Amino acid sequence: MENMDNAQKDxxxxxxxxxxxxxxxxxxxxxxxxxxxxxxxxxRVGLVGESGCGKTTTLKSVLNVLPKNAKINRGEVLFEGKxxxxxxxxxxxxxxxxxxxxxxxxxxxxxxxxxxxxxxxxTALKYAKxxxxxxKELYDIAVEALNNVMLPDPxxxxxxxxxxxxxxxxxxxxxxxxxxxxxxxxxADEPGTSLDVTxxxxxxxxxNKLVLDNHLSVIMVAHSLGVIRESTSYVNIxxxxxxxxxxxxxxxxxxxxxxxxxxxxxxxPKLTGEGIAKGIPGRVPxxxxxxxxxxxxxxxxxxxxxxxxxxPQHLEVSPGHWVSCYFANEVI
Amino acid sequence: xxxxxxxxxxxxxxxxxxxxxxIVSAFLLLAIFGKYMVPYPExxxxxxxxxxxxxxxxxxxxxxxxxxxxxxxxxxxGSFRNTLLMGVIVLCISAPVGFVVGVIAGYNKGKLIDTVLxxxxxxxLAIPPLVLALAIASVLEPNLTNSMLxxxxxxxxxxxxxxxxxxSSLRSENYIIYAELVGAKxxxxxxxxxxxxxxxxxxxxxxxxMGYVIIxxxxxxxAGLGEQAPKPAxxxxxxxxxxxxxxxxxxxxxxxxxxxxxxxxxNLLGDGISNxxxxxxx
Amino acid sequence: MAExxxxxxxxxxYFPLKSGQVVKAVDGxxxxxxxxxTLGLVGESGSGKSTIAYxxxxxxxxxxxxxxxxxxxxxxxxLNRTLKQRGEIQIVFQDPGSSxxxxxxVGKSLMVPLKIHTKMSKADMEKRSRDLLEEVGLPAEFxxxxxxxxxxxxxxxxxxxxxxxxxPSLVILDEPTSALDVSVQAKVxxxxxxxxxxxxxxxxxxxxxxxxxxxxxxxxxxxYLGRLCEQAPAEDFFKKPLHPYTQMLLSSIPVVTAEEEKxxxxxxxxxxxxxxxxxxxPGCAFHLRCRYKKPICMKERPVMKELSPGHFVCCHLFNDDxxxxxKTAAQTVAE
Numbered sequence: 001m002e003n004m005d006n007a008q009k010d011x012x013x014x015x016x017x018x019x020x021x022x023x024x025x026x027x028x029x030x031x032x033x034x035x036x037x038x039x040x041x042x043x044r045v046g047l048v049g050e051s052g053c054g055k056t057t058t059l060k061s062v063l064n065v066l067p068k069n070a071k072i073n074r075g076e077v078l079f080e081g082k083x084x085x086x087x088x089x090x091x092x093x094x095x096x097x098x099x100x101x102x103x104x105x106x107x108x109x110x111x112x113x114x115x116x117x118x119x120x121x122x123t124a125l126k127y128a129k130x131x132x133x134x135x136k137e138l139y140d141i142a143v144e145a146l147n148n149v150m151l152p153d154p155x156x157x158x159x160x161x162x163x164x165x166x167x168x169x170x171x172x173x174x175x176x177x178x179x180x181x182x183x184x185x186x187x188a189d190e191p192g193t194s195l196d197v198t199x200x201x202x203x204x205x206x207x208n209k210l211v212l213d214n215h216l217s218v219i220m221v222a223h224s225l226g227v228i229r230e231s232t233s234y235v236n237i238x239x240x241x242x243x244x245x246x247x248x249x250x251x252x253x254x255x256x257x258x259x260x261x262x263x264x265x266x267x268x269p270k271l272t273g274e275g276i277a278k279g280i281p282g283r284v285p286x287x288x289x290x291x292x293x294x295x296x297x298x299x300x301x302x303x304x305x306x307x308x309x310x311x312p313q314h315l316e317v318s319p320g321h322w323v324s325c326y327f328a329n330e331v332i
Numbered sequence: 333x334x335x336x337x338x339x340x341x342x343x344x345x346x347x348x349x350x351x352x353x354x355i356v357s358a359f360l361l362l363a364i365f366g367k368y369m370v371p372y373p374e375x376x377x378x379x380x381x382x383x384x385x386x387x388x389x390x391x392x393x394x395x396x397x398x399x400x401x402x403x404x405x406x407x408x409x410g411s412f413r414n415t416l417l418m419g420v421i422v423l424c425i426s427a428p429v430g431f432v433v434g435v436i437a438g439y440n441k442g443k444l445i446d447t448v449l450x451x452x453x454x455x456x457l458a459i460p461p462l463v464l465a466l467a468i469a470s471v472l473e474p475n476l477t478n479s480m481l482x483x484x485x486x487x488x489x490x491x492x493x494x495x496x497x498x499x500s501s502l503r504s505e506n507y508i509i510y511a512e513l514v515g516a517k518x519x520x521x522x523x524x525x526x527x528x529x530x531x532x533x534x535x536x537x538x539x540x541x542m543g544y545v546i547i548x549x550x551x552x553x554x555a556g557l558g559e560q561a562p563k564p565a566x567x568x569x570x571x572x573x574x575x576x577x578x579x580x581x582x583x584x585x586x587x588x589x590x591x592x593x594x595x596x597x598x599n600l601l602g603d604g605i606s607n608x609x610x611x612x613x614x
Numbered sequence: 615m616a617e618x619x620x621x622x623x624x625x626x627x628y629f630p631l632k633s634g635q636v637v638k639a640v641d642g643x644x645x646x647x648x649x650x651x652t653l654g655l656v657g658e659s660g661s662g663k664s665t666i667a668y669x670x671x672x673x674x675x676x677x678x679x680x681x682x683x684x685x686x687x688x689x690x691x692x693l694n695r696t697l698k699q700r701g702e703i704q705i706v707f708q709d710p711g712s713s714x715x716x717x718x719x720v721g722k723s724l725m726v727p728l729k730i731h732t733k734m735s736k737a738d739m740e741k742r743s744r745d746l747l748e749e750v751g752l753p754a755e756f757x758x759x760x761x762x763x764x765x766x767x768x769x770x771x772x773x774x775x776x777x778x779x780x781x782p783s784l785v786i787l788d789e790p791t792s793a794l795d796v797s798v799q800a801k802v803x804x805x806x807x808x809x810x811x812x813x814x815x816x817x818x819x820x821x822x823x824x825x826x827x828x829x830x831x832x833x834x835x836x837x838y839l840g841r842l843c844e845q846a847p848a849e850d851f852f853k854k855p856l857h858p859y860t861q862m863l864l865s866s867i868p869v870v871t872a873e874e875e876k877x878x879x880x881x882x883x884x885x886x887x888x889x890x891x892x893x894x895x896p897g898c899a900f901h902l903r904c905r906y907k908k909p910i911c912m913k914e915r916p917v918m919k920e921l922s923p924g925h926f927v928c929c930h931l932f933n934d935d936x937x938x939x940x941k942t943a944a945q946t947v948a949e
Contacts, residue, residue: 050795050796050797050798051795166887168887169887196658196659196822196888197658197822197824197863197866197867198658198862198863198866198884198888199884199887200866200868201865201866201867201868201883201884202884202885204868205883223795223796224796224868225796225868225870226867226868226869226870227868229868229869229870230868230869231868253870253871254872263797264796264797265870267796267797267799267800268796268825268870269796269799269803269823269825269826269828269829269830270825270828270829270869270870270871270873270874271824271825271828271852271864271867271869271874271877271878272828272871272873272874272877273828273829273848273849273852274829275829276800276803276804276807276829276830277800277804278800278801278804279797279798279799279800279801279804280797280800283765
């Protein structure tokens, strides 16, 4: 019983069997099909998959900001033990202000171009900190936060407008704003993708450092396997709205077991120069009429009748390494 | 077929645009066949029956009769054909003219020809439209053709602005750049590459503009510069009835309601079309 | 020995700004390209890699320098080049969304170059555009489809087919796969490699992705703020990256295997940001971010030096006069 409690306390976010569909002008698009994963306190969890695999929809579900044509068919998202779909408006607002915060792919559109950083930062903090905290104090918190993201001359940054800052600097400001509000869970949606490689590297290292130093948790969403490998400790590989493989990052990258993960890894160009794979045959399935069984089965070289008939369970194939595949033990 | 169904769903997402479609369809039908459907077809022309002059609305005369004893309902329907004609002709001239001007200027953005064409357009846009139209219509002989001419002159610049905007944003699209690099000629680029991309914006604006052109036409005819008596026109019916307000209110109110309905119809339809075409990309 | 088809000498492209400042997008670049080879031109934003592409296809005139293509100088020609030259140098753009007209069918888009460059009848053009689709591995029925019904990779392959319509000998690939998913990228790249072998095409492959270049390019050239830092045969380049910027770039790449991790220069970490090309630092453009910088780097622009056959570096650390005294520094860098 005590163990249970501890496990509960340790987990900041749990997504259970999340199934979401969208009504697209009368046709139903079955986007997420039973997504489950956990984020422990201080853990860096990755969601990786190609475009359209449901990464962003999952993140939006966590904050309960899905568009109004979305329908949650099944499952729940527990933030600190509370289901976000059943929270009252005030609880939701509190969670978004001080509990979980998003870091977006494009920092330029995350900041308002007509207000100075100071104005935006202090407004954000006003909502996050106790009422009637003096503005001076908020200002100091903001400067401190900008210092923490290693921006030189924070006072000058506070006076700047977004267009005066480079993409990397804007992303640092966004990170500072998310963390200064006291949020414990960061939802990083491709935080370096719109930036140059050298700047992306700096941003990822910064997020890693802040998360480890402050014992924060992060869900890192990316389409790049390399980014996930270098910035997470636990990874969920997603394909077409399902988690096909999950486990310790190093383990999954060294011993991929799901045919999709194996195929995806072979497509990544390597510095060691092993040539280019031919790609994965076929296309991502039509969400309006997804395959009945395993969603990867139409493209899978190992697929048998059973794969097409029924969805495989997510099973532990070695300690801490889970795979949704009937033939996980036969794949290399 | 599938695409048609999806478009209809997008269009009808807002029920109010369906109302617009119904109003506009009714208007079009009445404009074409109204002459044969009205209770008193002969009242549409010069007809006098002082015995029945100035009657209030009744089951015999739905909207009452005017001071010549003509059935107002029949005259309203009878005026629809010219009203529609005015909208169609004005837009069918001003849209293509504006398109060509706008595309040529937008394609040559930053060059001399852009500055010259767009400054001319701006001059037209700077003059209040009604003043310009009144000036033109009053210099020329007051009749339907000249009032159409007047409205056309002040209408094309809007289409020039619109196509200018679309073209200058398409200018940096890679397929336009590719066409240039590979050696395509200007007519190919304008009519094959740019025109199809302008079409939805121009069509939407044309639908919305139908209503405004009709108001403008009615305003000119209210001022006595449009269709001349005894032919019916909504504007002149209102202006001749307005001095008998509020006693013989039906002389004014029914043509006014007709104008309001028509303009509303085209506006709602335009919104629906813009919803339908605007979300096409998603 | 393959024939040299392109020789770029001291290419410069400046853009004057209204404020009177000048953006030196490309500032003295030398490159050569041989028949049937792939040259990878790698750089981050603001490095001028796309500007070089646009000058080569004629969208811009060069400010200075020479572009010798099969004996003709195209540097000042801009769009006034001959139809034959237009056809022989083709380009595939980065963004699959904007490279095809969404209101026209794929077949019609493919017929644009055919109409201009051949005297085929309409039926022949239709047949040829279907053949082109099959040549890049797509079904011929795609000719009747609109681009929006197709995926990004398919659209990029159609752009490749369009480029092939004029029988080019040089195709400039301007980040053709950077907007695509890796599994789709793999399809497009392997098709490009097949086509190159089949048609003896030369590729100028512009990208920011070094790991992709490891697997595609015969030679790699690194650009930083409009200048070349390093140029070498691919094998040599990845075994022994010399320029401090190259090393920073390599160390920043997120990789997926432990073997790759070993290839990354572990001592170097990415710092600083790329300065604006309006204010290129004096001396070596990279000195603000370089951990090996010496006083001379702030004053004097380094020159290109060939250290081993085909391996060029532009860095003061490898300068003749000071090479001996700086040997230790140079060696640390090389390790």
